[in-house]
Amino acid sequence: MRRARVVLRRRWRRWSSPSATVIAPPALVAIAAAGLLGLGGLGWMARQLIASASGAEGRPSLLEILQEVRQPPMAPEAGRRQAPPPPQRQAWRSPLRPSCAPPAEALRQRLENRLVVLQNTPHRVAIDPSNFGQRFDHDAFGNPVDSTPKVVVLHETVYGIGSALNTFLTPHPNDDDQVSYHTLIGGDGAVLNTVDPSLRAFGAGNSAFNGLWVITNPRVSGSVNNFALHLSLETPLDGEDNDPAHSGYSSAQYDAMAVVLTDWMRRFGFPAQNITTHRYVDLGGERGDPRSFDWRALEVRLAALGMLCPSR
Incomplete structure (x- = not known):
C-alpha cells in the first residue's frame, strides 16, 4: 500500500x-x-x-x-431559375419621328414597286451553317423566351460586301469567330439575304436592347441575337478604316433598306422605334457602326411607305 x-x-x-x-x-x-x-x-x-x-x-x-x-440535392426545376438581367443603361430613343402626312406619290410608288420585286424574287446566298443557328425557345436557365423578331440592329461591313460574304461562307467551329447578318445591302442597293429571318444570325455578341437580352450559354453574357434581325450596309471605300466617319451610304442603299425594313415590320409586327444600331446594343463599347448614318434619309422613305404612322 x-x-x-x-x-x-x-x-x-x-x-x-x-x-x-x-x-x-x-x-x-x-x-x-x-x-x-x-x-x-x-x-x-x-x-x-x-x-x-x-x-x-x-x-x-x-x-x-x-x-x-x-442523397444528392435535386436539380432546380425547369423555368424556376432566375436569369441574370443585363446591366442598366439608358433606354433607346429612336431618331425616327412619327409621321402620318401624305407621302410624295412618286417616292411611295418607287418604293412599293421595289418591295414587290424583293418579295417575289429574293436573292439568297447560302452561307456556312456554323455561322447561324436556330432561335431558342428557352434560355440557358430553363425559362421560356419569346424568340419572335422584335428589334432590328443596323450594321456596316467596314470592308467590301465580298469580304463579308467570304467570312460567312467560311466554316467557323470556334464560337468566337462565328458571325452573320440576315441581310446585306451593297453600295448599288443590291439586297443579299444570307440568313432566313426565322433563324438566328450571329450579328451581336454581348448586347442588350432596352433591358432585354437572352442568355443561351451560361458561361457567357446575354445577347439580342435570339430576338433580333441584323441588317448590314456595305461601307464606302473611304470608310475601310477605323475613322469615326466616312462619306455615307448611297441613296440606293437607303431605298433598299427602307423596303427590307418595311417587309420585316409587316411580317413580325414590331414598330419602327425598334430599329436601332450596333453601337447602341453593344455592351462592350467596342462597336461604333453604322457610322455616318442618315436617319432623316431613312425616315422620309419609311414615312412614304406608311410605316411611321402610329395609327397604321
Missing part, C-alpha cells in the same frame, strides 16, 4: 512539474465529461436504431435521416 502511495505521489509530481506536459485537474474533468456524453450519444443512437426497427414513436428513424442526408 505504501508502495502504491509513493507511485501516485511521484506521478502527481510529474504532472505538476513545470517541465512536463500539464493536464490540470479541470482538464481531466472535461475529458471525463466528454466521455460520458459520448457514451450517452451512443446510447441514444442505439435506442433510435431499435425504434427504427420496431417503427415506434412514428418519427423518422436515424437510418432514414442518414439516408436522406446522403
Whole structure:
C-alpha cells in the first residue's frame, strides 16, 4: 500500500512539474465529461436504431435521416431559375419621328414597286451553317423566351460586301469567330439575304436592347441575337478604316433598306422605334457602326411607305 502511495505521489509530481506536459485537474474533468456524453450519444443512437426497427414513436428513424442526408440535392426545376438581367443603361430613343402626312406619290410608288420585286424574287446566298443557328425557345436557365423578331440592329461591313460574304461562307467551329447578318445591302442597293429571318444570325455578341437580352450559354453574357434581325450596309471605300466617319451610304442603299425594313415590320409586327444600331446594343463599347448614318434619309422613305404612322 505504501508502495502504491509513493507511485501516485511521484506521478502527481510529474504532472505538476513545470517541465512536463500539464493536464490540470479541470482538464481531466472535461475529458471525463466528454466521455460520458459520448457514451450517452451512443446510447441514444442505439435506442433510435431499435425504434427504427420496431417503427415506434412514428418519427423518422436515424437510418432514414442518414439516408436522406446522403442523397444528392435535386436539380432546380425547369423555368424556376432566375436569369441574370443585363446591366442598366439608358433606354433607346429612336431618331425616327412619327409621321402620318401624305407621302410624295412618286417616292411611295418607287418604293412599293421595289418591295414587290424583293418579295417575289429574293436573292439568297447560302452561307456556312456554323455561322447561324436556330432561335431558342428557352434560355440557358430553363425559362421560356419569346424568340419572335422584335428589334432590328443596323450594321456596316467596314470592308467590301465580298469580304463579308467570304467570312460567312467560311466554316467557323470556334464560337468566337462565328458571325452573320440576315441581310446585306451593297453600295448599288443590291439586297443579299444570307440568313432566313426565322433563324438566328450571329450579328451581336454581348448586347442588350432596352433591358432585354437572352442568355443561351451560361458561361457567357446575354445577347439580342435570339430576338433580333441584323441588317448590314456595305461601307464606302473611304470608310475601310477605323475613322469615326466616312462619306455615307448611297441613296440606293437607303431605298433598299427602307423596303427590307418595311417587309420585316409587316411580317413580325414590331414598330419602327425598334430599329436601332450596333453601337447602341453593344455592351462592350467596342462597336461604333453604322457610322455616318442618315436617319432623316431613312425616315422620309419609311414615312412614304406608311410605316411611321402610329395609327397604321
